[in-house]
Amino acid sequence: MPxxxxxxxxxxxxxxxxxASALPPGTFAGTxxxxxxxxxxxxKAVAAEFARLGADLVIASRKExxxxxxxxxxAALGGRVTAAACDIRDPLRVAEVFDAxxxxxxxxxxxxxxAAANFPVPSEDMSPNAWRSVVDxxxxxxxxxxREFGRRHLxxxxxxxxxxxxxxxxxxxxxxxxxxxxxxxxVKSLVESLAVEWGPYGIQVNGLVPGLMPHDDMTxxxxxxxxxxxxxxxxxxxxxxxxxxxxxxxxxxxxSPYARFITGHTLVVDGANWQRRxxxxxxxxxxxxxxxxxxxxx
Ligand SMILES: CCCCCCCCC/C=C/C(=O)SCCNC(=O)CCNC(=O)[C@H](O)C(C)(C)COP(=O)(O)OP(=O)(O)OC[C@H]1O[C@@H](n2cnc3c(N)ncnc32)[C@H](O)[C@@H]1OP(=O)(O)O
Ligand SMILES: NC(=O)C1=CN([C@@H]2O[C@H](COP(=O)(O)OP(=O)(O)OC[C@H]3O[C@@H](n4cnc5c(N)ncnc54)[C@H](OP(=O)(O)O)[C@@H]3O)[C@@H](O)[C@H]2O)C=CC1
Numbered sequence: 001m002p003x004x005x006x007x008x009x010x011x012x013x014x015x016x017x018x019x020a021s022a023l024p025p026g027t028f029a030g031t032x033x034x035x036x037x038x039x040x041x042x043x044k045a046v047a048a049e050f051a052r053l054g055a056d057l058v059i060a061s062r063k064e065x066x067x068x069x070x071x072x073x074x075a076a077l078g079g080r081v082t083a084a085a086c087d088i089r090d091p092l093r094v095a096e097v098f099d100a101x102x103x104x105x106x107x108x109x110x111x112x113x114x115a116a117a118n119f120p121v122p123s124e125d126m127s128p129n130a131w132r133s134v135v136d137x138x139x140x141x142x143x144x145x146x147r148e149f150g151r152r153h154l155x156x157x158x159x160x161x162x163x164x165x166x167x168x169x170x171x172x173x174x175x176x177x178x179x180x181x182x183x184x185x186x187v188k189s190l191v192e193s194l195a196v197e198w199g200p201y202g203i204q205v206n207g208l209v210p211g212l213m214p215h216d217d218m219t220x221x222x223x224x225x226x227x228x229x230x231x232x233x234x235x236x237x238x239x240x241x242x243x244x245x246x247x248x249x250x251x252x253x254x255x256s257p258y259a260r261f262i263t264g265h266t267l268v269v270d271g272a273n274w275q276r277r278x279x280x281x282x283x284x285x286x287x288x289x290x291x292x293x294x295x296x297x298x
Contacts, residue, residue, distance in 0.1 A: 009239065010239070011233075011236075011238050011239025011240050012238035012239070012240060012271055014240070015243055015245065015246050015249075018245055019052070021049065021052055021053060021249070021252070022249060022253065023053055023252055023253065023256055023258070025053065025054070026053065026054045027053040027054065027252070027256055027257070028050055028053040028054045028055035028110075028252070028255075028256075029053075029054035029055075030054075031050075031054070031055045031056070031109045031110065032055065032056045032057075032058065032101065032105040032106055032107070032108045032109050032110070033047070033050045033055045033056070033057055033058070033108060033109065033110040033111075033112065033255070034057075034058040034059075034060065034097075034101055034108035034110070034111050034112065034145075034149075035047045035050075035057065035058070035059050035060070035112040035114055036059075036060050036061060036086075036088055036112065036113055036114050036115035036141070036145060037060075037061050037114045037115030037116070038057065038058075038059030038060065038061065038070065038074075038112070038114065039059050039061050039063070039066040039067040039069070039070035039071075039083070040061070040066055040070070040215075040217035041215045041216075041217040041218065041244065042114060042165065042210055042213060042215065042244050042247050043059070043061075043112070043114035043115065043165075044059075044070050044073070044074070044217075044244075045215070045244030045245055045247060045248045046112055046114060046165075046244075046247060046248045046251045046252075047059055047070075047074055047112075047248075048073075048074060048077060048245075048248060049245065049248030049249060049251065049252045050110070050248075050251070050252055050255075051074050051077040051078050051079050051081070052077050052078065053252055054078065054079060055079055055110075056079040056080045056081070056082075056105045057074055057079060057080075057081045057082070058081075058082045058083075058084055058097070058100075058101045058104070058105065058108060059071065059074070059081065059082075059083050059084070060083075060084040060085075060086040060088070060097050060115075061085075061086065061115055062085065062086070062087050063085075064083070064085045066217075067083035067084075067085060068083060070083070071083040080104075080105065082100070082101065082104045082105065084097045084100055084101065087141075088115055088137060088141030088142075088144060088145055089136045089137055089140060089141050089144075090144075091144040091147075091148075094141075094144045094145055094148050095148055098148050098149070098152060102152075107152050107153065107156060107158065108149065108160075109158075109159075109160055109161065110160065110161045110162075110163070110255045111145060111146065111149045111160070111161070111162045111163070112162075112163045112165065112251060112255075113141075113142040113145055113146060113162065113163065113164045113165060113187070114165040115137065115141060116137060116138040116165070116180070116183075116184075117133060117134045117136075117137040117138055117180075118134060118138070118177060118179075118180040118219075118221075118222065119134075119219065119221035119222070120176045120177060120221060120222075120225045120287075120291060121176065121179075121291075122176065122287045122288050122291065122293065122296070123178045123287075124296050125293075125296070126178070126179065130179065131179045134179040134180055134183060135179055135182065135183045135186075138180060138183035138184065138187065139182075139183040139184075139186040139187055139190075142164055142187050142190065143190060146162055146164075146190065146194065146205070149162060150162075150194070150198055150201075150203060153201065153202075153203055154198075154201050154203075157201075158202070159201075159202030159203060159204075160202070160203045160204070161203070161204045161205075161206075161254070161255040162194070162203065162204065162205045162206070163206050163207070163208050163251055163254055163255060164187050164188070164190065164191050164205070164206070164207045164208070165207075165208050165209070165210065165247075166184045166187050166188050166191075166207045166208065166209045166266060167180065167181070167184045167209060167210075168209050168211070168268060168270060168273070168274035169181040169184060170184040170185040170187065170188040170209070170266075171185075171188075171274070172274060175287050176225075176287040176290060176291065187207070188207050188266055190205070191205050191206060191207040191264060191265075191266055192264050195263040195264030195265075196264065199263055199264075204254075204255075204259075204260070204262070204263040205263060205264065206254050206259075206262060206263060206264070206265050206266065206267065207265070207266030207267065208247065208250055208251055208254060208266070208267050208269070209266060209267065209268040209269065209270065209274075210242060210247045210269055210270065211236070211241070211242045211268070211269060211270020211271055211273045211274070212226070212232075212236065212241045212242060212270070212273065213241060213242040213243065213244050213246070213247060214226060214232075214241055215244050225291075228290075228291075228292065229290065236271055236273050237271055237272045237273055237275075237276055238271030238272070238273070240271070242269060242270065242271065246269055247269055250267055250269050254267065
């Protein structure tokens with residue numbers, strides 16, 4: 001396997017090129033996959049891997065222009081793609097999206113809860129509405145989508161697979177991202193509760209945690225945080241960041257027939273960054289300082 005020729009340690013090898021797949025061609029033929037936030041970034045990368053393996057797609061998020069562009073890109077990979085404008089914070093709209101999906105393709109077999117909201121902010125500066133908007137989209141939206149998926153499969157007596165995209169600060173806490181970390185901890189807990197509740201009905205519920213995987217669609221808030229922190233290749237134990245397709249490959253495996261006995265598990269795809277410890281503790285830098293903010297004043 002080719003490795004970088006460098007004087008220092010080489011880091012983890014690069015992944016196979018875009019378009020490669022570990023699963024047999026057609027693994028998801030006849031399968032419908034619903035991806036929230038499937039019009040951008042990691043959601044689009046996950047949707048693309050399912051499409052390459054034969055799936056029909058439903059992508060759902062708020063902004064119709066981005067959804068339409070992604071629909072055309074994804075349709076070029078093979079299957080039929082439906083774009084559904086939806087704010088997942090609205091349970092009535094969530095139900096309508098499932099109605100539309102059923103009408104166009106049949107009940108989705110796989111649900112990827114990828115949509116989320118986030119921005120870095122010191123907790124003392126966070127307004128109640130800022131907290132609410134992140135927790136509503138990330139945790140409540142994930143529950144509304146999952147509930148709708150589960151109810152319909154239970155009624156139809158059909159199996160299904162749910163994948164909740166998380167973040168490793170669900171375990172560690174996330175200073176500067178307290179709202180998102182609390183919401184992702186809730187999302188991880190849902191995986192564990194629902195895998196047991198719905199296992200008897202044939203519904204798998206797993207979590208999938210990306211490490212740092214930069215992409216062109218990142219919001220200015222998140223991109224600004226990466227740029228400010230220089231949090232890139234050299235700061236990762238792998239000596240590289242993740243590629244969005246690496247998350248897509250993991251998602252297709254978890255939803256595939258080869259992972260039928262895996263449920264209630266959260267798979268971390270981050271080159272061990274979240275396990276990182278040093279022999280000597282690094283200096284403490286407050287979140288305010290990291291974000292370049294002055295002292296707190298009421
Ligand atoms: C540790 C490991 C490292 C790891 C390194 C980093 C990687 C972390 C992992 C990444 C995890 C992710 O989830 S990345 C996914 C990020 N993608 C997204 O967030 C896409 C969707 N985002 C959005 O739509 C917007 O950015 C967002 C603000 C969240 C929601 O928009 P809405 O239209 O719902 O709401 P708005 O009305 O604009 O704003 C709602 C309130 O939030 C406040 N608000 C908005 N931006 C704010 C900001 N930067 N700072 C303070 N407050 C803010 C507003 O002032 C409002 O409060 P009031 O003024 O009081 O009304
Ligand atoms: N990129 C990374 O390095 C990491 C990402 N993650 C996780 O990966 C997932 C994808 O993140 P990423 O691709 O980077 O971010 P993006 O900002 O590209 O994706 C977020 C998606 O969610 C959609 N969305 C946001 N709010 C709502 C809402 N209320 N209703 C419906 N859709 C919504 C957005 O579309 P629209 O605006 O059109 O609604 C967008 O497509 C998230 O769960 C994130 O927490 C975790 C760790 C690291």
